[in-house]
Amino acid sequence: MSKVQLRSQQWFGKTGKDGFIYRAWMKNQGIPDDYFQGKPVIGICNTWSELTPCNAHFRELAEFVKKGIIEAGGFPVEFPVMSLGETLIKPTAMLYRNLASMDVEESIRANPIDGVVLMCGCDKTTPSLVMGACSVDLPTLVISGGPMMKGKFKGKEIGTSDVWRFAEAYKLGELTQKEFIEAEACMARTPGHCAVMGTASTMATMVEALGLSLPQNAAIPAADVRRKVLAQHSGRRIVEMVNEDLKMSKVLTRPAFENAIRVNAATGGSTNFVIHLTAIAGRLGVDLKLDDFDEFSRNIPLLANIQPSGEHFMEDLYYAGGLPALMNQMKEHLHTSIVTVNGKTVGENIENTPIYESSIISTFDAPFKPDSGIAVVRGNLAPNGAVLKPSAASKELFKHRGKAVVFENIEDYHARIDSEELEVDENSVMVLKNVGPKGYPGMAEVGNMGIPKKLLQKGVKDMVRISDGRMSGTGFGTVILHVSPESAAGGPLNWVQNGDYIALDVENRTINWEVSEEELAARKVAHPFEKPKTIRGYVGLFIDHVEQADQGADFDFLKGGSGSVVTRDSH
Numbered sequence: 001m002s003k004v005q006l007r008s009q010q011w012f013g014k015t016g017k018d019g020f021i022y023r024a025w026m027k028n029q030g031i032p033d034d035y036f037q038g039k040p041v042i043g044i045c046n047t048w049s050e051l052t053p054c055n056a057h058f059r060e061l062a063e064f065v066k067k068g069i070i071e072a073g074g075f076p077v078e079f080p081v082m083s084l085g086e087t088l089i090k091p092t093a094m095l096y097r098n099l100a101s102m103d104v105e106e107s108i109r110a111n112p113i114d115g116v117v118l119m120c121g122c123d124k125t126t127p128s129l130v131m132g133a134c135s136v137d138l139p140t141l142v143i144s145g146g147p148m149m150k151g152k153f154k155g156k157e158i159g160t161s162d163v164w165r166f167a168e169a170y171k172l173g174e175l176t177q178k179e180f181i182e183a184e185a186c187m188a189r190t191p192g193h194c195a196v197m198g199t200a201s202t203m204a205t206m207v208e209a210l211g212l213s214l215p216q217n218a219a220i221p222a223a224d225v226r227r228k229v230l231a232q233h234s235g236r237r238i239v240e241m242v243n244e245d246l247k248m249s250k251v252l253t254r255p256a257f258e259n260a261i262r263v264n265a266a267t268g269g270s271t272n273f274v275i276h277l278t279a280i281a282g283r284l285g286v287d288l289k290l291d292d293f294d295e296f297s298r299n300i301p302l303l304a305n306i307q308p309s310g311e312h313f314m315e316d317l318y319y320a321g322g323l324p325a326l327m328n329q330m331k332e333h334l335h336t337s338i339v340t341v342n343g344k345t346v347g348e349n350i351e352n353t354p355i356y357e358s359s360i361i362s363t364f365d366a367p368f369k370p371d372s373g374i375a376v377v378r379g380n381l382a383p384n385g386a387v388l389k390p391s392a393a394s395k396e397l398f399k400h401r402g403k404a405v406v407f408e409n410i411e412d413y414h415a416r417i418d419s420e421e422l423e424v425d426e427n428s429v430m431v432l433k434n435v436g437p438k439g440y441p442g443m444a445e446v447g448n449m450g451i452p453k454k455l456l457q458k459g460v461k462d463m464v465r466i467s468d469g470r471m472s473g474t475g476f477g478t479v480i481l482h483v484s485p486e487s488a489a490g491g492p493l494n495w496v497q498n499g500d501y502i503a504l505d506v507e508n509r510t511i512n513w514e515v516s517e518e519e520l521a522a523r524k525v526a527h528p529f530e531k532p533k534t535i536r537g538y539v540g541l542f543i544d545h546v547e548q549a550d551q552g553a554d555f556d557f558l559k560g561g562s563g564s565v566v567t568r569d570s571h
Contacts, residue, residue, distance in 0.1 A: 004245050007138070007564060008041035008075075011112035018569050022112070031075075039075040040242040042235070043113035045104060045133075046078055047125040052085035054122035054200060055145055057191035057222060064228045065117050065143060068235020074115075074242070076235070081107055081132075084124040086200075094470070095442025097124045097131075097279075098546070098555050099538060104132025109564055113138065115242040117234060121145030121193045121222075123473070126203035127276035130212070131554070133248060134283035135561030139241035140248045141341045142213045143234045144204035146222035147314035148192035153183050159195035160474040161308040162187065164448070171418070171453055192222025196307040199473035201314050202269035206277065208323050209263035210256045211340030212248075215349045219318035237342055246341065254286050255335035258296050259346065262333055265297030265373030266326060268309030268391045270473025271481055274374055275443075278552030282559045290376055290385045290550040294509065297373025302391045303329055305360050305368045308476040309391035312360055320360035324353040329364050371395070377480065379512040381466070381492055381502065384484035384550045386511060392476035394462040398506035400478075402429040402464065406498050409434040410446055418453040426460045429502045433493055435469030436486025437546045437553045438532050441539060443468075448475035464504055466511070468493055468549070480504065480511060482549035488532050489548060495523045 006013075011022040013036075023036050044065050048058035062078055069076040082100040084093040108116055116138055120126035126144070133140045151158040166183055169175040175183070193200035205218040214234055220227045257277065264273050274293050281288035303326050305312050317323070327334060328350040336347030355361045362368050371390035378385050390398075405428045407413035413432055416422050424430070430449050437443045448471035451460055465479045468486035485491030492513065496502075501514040534540050545555045 004243055006038060006040060006114050008112040008114050009038065012036040018571055021571055035075045039073060040114045040239050041112055042069045042074045042076050042238050042242070043108060043111065043116045044076055044078040044119065045108070045116055045129055046080055046119045047083040047121065047129065048080070048119070049083035049085065051088055052083040052122050052125070053087060054085070054193035055083060055125060058119050058121070058145060061143070061145065061228065061231050062119060064231035065119070065235040068232040069239055072236040072239035074239035077113070079107060079111070081129070084122060084128065086123045091440060092442040092444035093124045094444065094553070095539070095542060097128045098542070098558065100124065100128035101131040101558070104129050105135045108133060108136045108138065109562065109566060115139040115238045117238050118142045119145070120203065121200060123199040123203065123272070126200070126207065127279060130207065130280050131283050134252065134280060135558070136564045137247050137249050137561055138564055139238065139246050140212070141234055141238045141241065142207040142217070143231050144207065144213065144217050146192050146220050146224070146227045147201055148188065148195040149190040149221050149223055149315055150195045150313040151187035151189055153186040157313065158183070158187050159307055159313050160187070160198055161196045161476065164475060167450065168456055172456055190221070190223040194474055195313045195315065196474050197268050197270070197304065197309065197314065199270040199272040202264065202273050202473050203276065205263065205267055205269060205323060206260050206273060209260040209327070211251050211338065211346060214342050215324050216318070216322045218323045219314050221315045221318065240343070241341060244343065246343070249284060251339060251341055252280070252284055252286070253338060255338050257281055257286055257288055259334050261293055261296040262300050262330065263323070263327060265300035266303040266330055268302050268304060268306060268372060271374065271387050271389050272470055272473055274387055274482065275470070275549060275553050279554040282552055282554055283561055285560055293374040293387070294376040300330065300333060300373055301364070301367030302369040302372040303362050303364065303367055305362070308474055309372070310368055316357070316360050320357035321353055321355045324350045325355050326361050328353045329355070329361065375506055375509060377504070377506065377509050377511040379510045381496070381511050381513040382483045383492070384548065386480050386483040388478070388480055388506060390506065393478040397462060397464055397478040399504065400429070400464050401501060401503040402427045404429050404431045404496055404498060404500045404502055406431045406496055407433065410444070413449060417450060420454060422452055422454070423498070424452050424455065426455060426458070426463060428463065430463055430465045431493070431496050431502070432465070432467035432469065433487040433496070435467050436483070436488055437549060438543050439468065439486055439488030441532070441543050443470050443549065443553060445470050445472045447471040447481045448477055448479045466502065484548045484550040486548065490529045492520070494529060495520060495527065497523070
C-alpha cells in the first residue's frame with residue numbers, strides 16, 4: 001500500500017519563510033523538530049468547559065488520547081471549540097448546535113490536521129462535532145465522555161429522568177425544599193453526562209452504532225478507568241486510520257445510518273436522535289428522510305431496560321455486556337458487513353458478545369416492550385410529520401381524541417398551567433405553539449409539558465401533549481413533538497384554538513385536527529400569519545436560515561461539505 005500523503009506537510013513540510021513560520025511558533029511549546037518530519041498530526045477536538053459540567057473531566061481524558069497518539073507515532077494537538085452545556089445555556093443549547101458545527105468545521109479545515117478525535121459528551125456537543133467534521137471529511141473517531149454513575153436518594157437508585165418526577169412531587173408538597181436540594185447532589189455525584197438513555201447517552205450510542213467509535217464507547221461510565229483505556233486505544237487507532245486513509249465518508253454510509261436507526265429503537269433512544277442524525281446525513285449527502293426513522297425502527301422491539309423507557313441505567317447496560325451484546329441480539333436486522341473506525345466490520349465487532357444480565361438486555365424474541373423506536377405521525381396538523389417515542393408513552397393513549405387546551409407560547413404556558421381556572425381534564429390534548437426552530441428560537445426541550453397541578457392532585461400521570469418543540473431525552477409521556485411545519489413558519493398548528501378536537505392514532509400513524517377548510521381559511525383572515533422579525537447577529541442568522549425539524553434543523557447553507565483542501569498560505 002502506498003504511503004498516504006499527509007495533509008499537515010502542506011504546512012510543516014514547506015521550505016523557506018512559510019515553513020519557518022508554521023514550525024517556529026509551534027516549537028515554543030517544547031515540540032522537538034522530528035515531530036514535524038512526517039508524523040501524522042492528530043487534532044483532539046475538545047469540548048471541555050466548566051460551563052458544560054457533563055464534559056468537565058475532558059482535560060484528563062484528553063491526556064489518555066494523547067498517550068495513544070504518541071505511542072502510535074502521531075503528533076497530538078489539542079484544540080478547543082465552542083462547548084454547549086445543556087443544563088446552563090439559555091434559551092437552549094440547540095440554538096447553538098449549528099454555530100458550534102461551523103466552529104468545528106473551520107477549525108479542522110484551517111489547521112494542519114491529518115486526523116481528528118472528537119471529544120463529545122453533553123447532548124449537542126456530539127452532533128455539532130460530528131456535523132462539522134463530516135463537512136471536512138478527514139479520518140475521524142469519536143470518544144464520548146461517558147455517563148454518570150447512577151445516583152442514590154432515600155435508598156433508591158435515581159437518574160435524570162427522576163428530575164421530572166421530583167418536580168411533580170415538589171409541586172404537590174410531597175418533597176420539601178430541603179429534600180429537593182439534597183436530591184440534586186444525590187443524582188449528580190460523579191463526572192459524566194446523564195445516567196439514563198437521555199439525549200447524551202443516545203448520541204454516544206448513535207456514534208457506536210454508526211461505527212464512528214470503538215466498541216463499548218456508549219456505556220462505560222465516566223468515572224470507570226476503562227473509559228481512560230478506551231481513550232488511549234482511540235488515540236492509537238486514529239493514527240492507523242490516517243495511514244489507512246479511512247475517512248468519515250467511508251464509514252458513514254447509508255447502511256450505517258439504517259443500523260443507527262434500528263439500534264436507537266432497541267435502546268429506547270431520544271427523539272432528539274431524529275433531528276441530529278438527519279443533520280449529520282445532510283452534511284454527507286446521504287438521503288435520509290423522516291419516514292426512514294419509522295420504517296427502519298417499526299419492527300424493532302425494546303431490548304435495553306434503561307430509563308426512561310425502562311428501569312435501569314447506562315452503567316448497568318455496560319455491566320450487562322454493553323452495546324455490542326445488544327447489537328448481537330439483533331444482528332439479523334443490521335448491516336453487519338460494513339466497516340467501522342477500528343477497521344473491523346460491524347459483524348466482527350459484535351460477534352460472540354454475551355449478555356451477562358438478562359434483566360438489562362433482552363433477546364430479540366423476548367423483548368422488554370414490543371413498542372419502540374420512533375413513530376412518525378402525519379395529518380392536517382403535521383403535514384410534514386411529527387414524532388413520538390412509543391416506548392416512553394402510555395399505550396392507552398395511543399388512540400385518543402380530545403379537546404385542545406392551547407398555549408400560544410412558553411410564557412403563556414408558565415402563566416396558566418397551574419391555574420385553578422384552566423379549563424382542562426384528563427381527556428384534554430395540551431398544545432404548545434411557537435417553540436419550534438424559528439419560534440423559540442432554537443427549538444427548546446419544553447415539549448413534555450408538565451401535567452396541570454389540579455390533574456396531578458387527581459392522580460393523572462400522563463396526557464397527550466403536542467408541540468413544535470423538542471423534549472429532553474430523559475423525559476417521558478405521550479408527547480407529540482417536532483410538528484412540522486412549525487407555528488412560526490406558518491404551519492397549521494399556528495391556528496389551533498381552545499376546544500378544537502384533535503385525534504391521535506399511533507397505530508395508523510395519524511394526527512388530525514378536526515377543523516374544516518372553510519373555518520381554517522376564516523381563521524387565517526382573522527389572524528394573519530406574521531413571520532418572526534429578523535434581528536441582529538447570530539440569532540437573526542438562525543431564524544433566517546434554519547430548516548424545519550423534519551429536515552434536521554440545520555442551516556440551509558451548510559448542507560454538504562467543502563472538503564479539506566486549503567490552497568492559499570497565510571503569509
